Structures are given as C-alpha cells and as structure tokens.
Amino acid sequence: MKIIIAGAGEVGFHLAKLLSYESQEITLIDPNKKSLAYADTHLDIRVIKGDATSISILKDARVNSCDLFIAVTSSETTNITVCVLAKQLGAEKTIARITNTEFIHYKDEVGFTKFGIDELISPEALAASEIELSLKQSSFNENYEFEDGALTMAGLTLSKTASFIGKTVKEAAQIFPEIHFVPIAIQRFGTQFTIIPRGDTKFKRGDNVVFITSEGGDEELCRLTGKVNRxxxxxxxxxxxxxxxxxxxxxxxxxxxxxxxxxxxxxxxxxxxxxxxxxxxxxxxxxxxxxxxxxxxxxxxxxxxxxxxxxxxxxxxxxxxxxxKKTIALVENIDYFDLSHSIGIDTLINKKLLAANNIFRYIRKGEVVAMTKLNNLNAELLEFEVKGTSAICNKIIKNINFPRTAIIGGVVRNGVGMIALGDFKIEEGDRVVVCCLLQSIKRVEKLFL
Missing domain, CATH: 3.40.50.720 (NAD(P)-binding Rossmann-like Domain)
Structure with missing residues (x-):
C-alpha cells in the first residue's frame, strides 16, 4: 500500500514508524529538515523536504498513485487544503487531522467528502472520549467500545481476590457458565509476552488480562475479580x-x-x-x-x-x-505505558496512539469497521464486517481454520453484542471482534475478504 504522510510532528512520525514496520511504502513530507532527519536515518521510508500545499511537491511524492494520503501537520487549515489538493491530483483516500471538533460534528451537513476529504480525525477529541469512557468504567485500566457499547473491551490486573485465580479458562467457564465476558489477551506479570488464551491457559495473580464483555459483563467481571466500579x-x-x-x-x-x-x-x-x-x-x-x-x-x-x-x-x-480512586494522565512518551501499573496510575492516555489506531483501520484489509491496539501488548483488536463472500461466512467458529495466535472475542448482530464461543455460527452482516497478535493479522484478514 502506498501511503503519503504530510507532517513529521509527533503524530506523523509515530504513524510513519508504525507503518514502516508493516512494510508499507511510506513517503513523509515536512518543510522542517530537522523533523525529517531522524525519520530519514532510522526508518525505511522516503522523505521529502517541502511544503505539502505545493502541487509540485505533491507530484514529486507521486500523489497520483497514492492509496492513502494522511495530513497531520499542526495546522488544520493546511491539513484540509492538502487533502483537497491530494484528492484532485489522484489520491484514492484522504484523512485530515483537525482540532476544531465542530468539523466532525457537522461533517455530514457540510459534506467534506464532496470536496475531497474522506475522514476527519481529532486526537484531542479522541483523548477526551477515551477519558470519558475510563470514568464510566472506573475499575478498569483501559477500555474500548464497539458499536456504541454493544461489546466493550476491558483491561485489568488480576489481584488475589479474583475468584478464578489458579483456574484454567475452561475450568472458569464451567464454574461460571452464564458469564457475559471472555478473556482475549493476557500479559504475565513481569514479562513482555502476550498470550492469546486457550482452554488450558491458567489465570495467575498479577496477570494483565484483556476481556471482551457484552451487556452486563462489566458488572460480572467486577464481581468475580473483586473490583468495585465506583x-x-x-x-x-x-x-x-x-x-x-x-x-x-x-x-x-x-x-x-x-x-x-x-x-x-x-x-x-x-x-x-x-x-x-x-x-x-x-x-x-x-x-x-x-x-x-x-x-x-x-x-x-x-x-x-x-x-x-x-x-x-x-x-x-x-x-x-x-x-x-481514579487517576488518568496524558503522556507523550509511549515508554511510560510500561510503567503505568507499577507506579500506581490507573490509566494513561496518548494522543499519538489514539490517532494511529483511528487511522490504522484504513490500512487493514477486509471490511474493518473499528480497530485499537492494546496498550503494552503486542496485539490488535479489529472489528470486521462479514460479507457474503467472506471465507468465515456461514461457518461455525470451531470449524474455522483460525490462527492459534488470534481469537474471536464477540459478535455484534443487529446491534446486539454476543460472546461467541465454539458452536457459534457466523452470518453475513455480523460484526466480528477479533484479537490477534501482529504475526497473524494477514491470515485473519484473508478470512474476511
């Protein structure tokens, strides 16, 4: 995929770095030579020094063959202008970073797509929404909602009060058969390894566990883990x-x-x-x-x-x-995420990560509706819409050749979130939430094409 990024600031550089790791063809444009120097020497990307509003610069970047154009400079006026120019010059899809959230609120009424802007993102608005969700689910370290809360991702650290400590996932499911949540990723205490849990995976004290919950599952999860959702x-x-x-x-x-x-x-x-x-x-x-x-x-x-x-x-x-009881800090250094739980802060917010998550779903193959990366875990949560032609359509989950390093967490059908276990049948129109390690993303994508 050929991607052009205008703006080598904190968001632009972070995006270029993440995308370059995935072997995408990246071009980074910025008028500041110093901003480009580190990217040029440390990342496998092409850099162009110049003003992205210059048509000659855009042509030099070969915008006419660009699959995705992302404008994330510090000026929203520049971002909007550049996206309009890029679209007119042949870019297939454009995304503009803005700070005025009114643009997002009235985007359908104004019709930004008519003059060349396919998507608007505001890291500030994303951060504010993340904070509000963290207050709503105060007992969890991190949260993410799919389909307005039909399914919710909830992350927490297991303490000794959790009733399923020492039990396997299968044993816990037998003891609590009516639960409305399922574990989708585990990071052992003191390690950097991410485990996609299976039936024989054992819960241990200190585990950082990410769950998918359907309606009411958050309350059950609090009760069984000894947490209080104040x-x-x-x-x-x-x-x-x-x-x-x-x-x-x-x-x-x-x-x-x-x-x-x-x-x-x-x-x-x-x-x-x-x-x-x-x-x-x-x-x-x-x-x-x-x-x-x-x-x-x-x-x-x-x-x-x-x-x-x-x-x-x-x-x-x-x-x-x-x-x-609940503390939330905005941080710019992503390395701080590794320290958040050990130093005692409940939730860390990072604008770069939020913006990158929002943009990444345009890079994934298949009908990706939403996406988020899990903090501290080498995994992604993807929400796919199932098409009639998808390999996964009309299949029972246990009969699907799903990678061992990926798991279906839940399904939203007709607006209702459901925890999908082995006997669940996937149907056309379902929105399926999948957690997968980075090495299995391409295999998972193929199932939803």
Missing part, C-alpha cells in the same frame, strides 16, 4: 488545553461536578467565561497545599492533561496519595 461524580482536571477544555465541558454537561486547574491567568479567565458549569482555578496544580485547599481528597477522579507528561504523572501520584 460511581464518579466529583472530578478535578489539571490543564486547560483543548483536551482539558473538551473533557471539562462534556463532563459538566452530563452532570459531573468539575474543577479545572489552569496555570495561565488569561487562559483561566477565558475558560471560566466559556465553561459556566465548571469551577476554574488559576493554578498549575503542582501546589500540594492548594490541592488540599480545593479538597482533592473528596475527588472521585483526578485527570492530568497538562502540556508536561512528567507533571501529569507526578500530579496523579499526589492525587493517589490523597485517596483519589
């Missing part, structure tokens, strides 16, 4: 960035009591004028005395989305020490 009402947010603003606005509109800390005085006043239901405080959040004055110990959740990752992490640790 209701969250009082929320403190550190940082009045686009993510902080959108999170505060959305949560306050849904009835949460929100306090927002912003260090810049002018920005704090602007936020106070716009967010009439939010208490905005002019403070950078690093002052422990001020946090105590603002009753941080009475907060149900603390969300740190400032510009500095280390400050976000430290602020969450302070909040945790004051008794806050």
């Amino acid at each position: 209701e969250i009402k009082n929320v403190m947010i550190l940082g009045g960035s686009q993510i902080g603003y959108k999170t505060a606005r959305d949560l306050s509109e849904k009835g949460f009591n929100v306090k927002l800390l912003e260090g810049d005085r002018d920005r704090a006043f602007d936020l106070a004028e716009e967010l009439t239901k939010v208490l905005v405080i002019n403070s950078d959040g690093r002052n422990v005395d001020l946090l105590e004055e603002e009753n941080i110990s009475e907060m149900d959740a603390f969300i740190a989305v400032g510009t500095n990752s280390e400050t976000n992490i430290m602020s969450c640790l302070v909040a945790k020490s004051k008794g806050v």
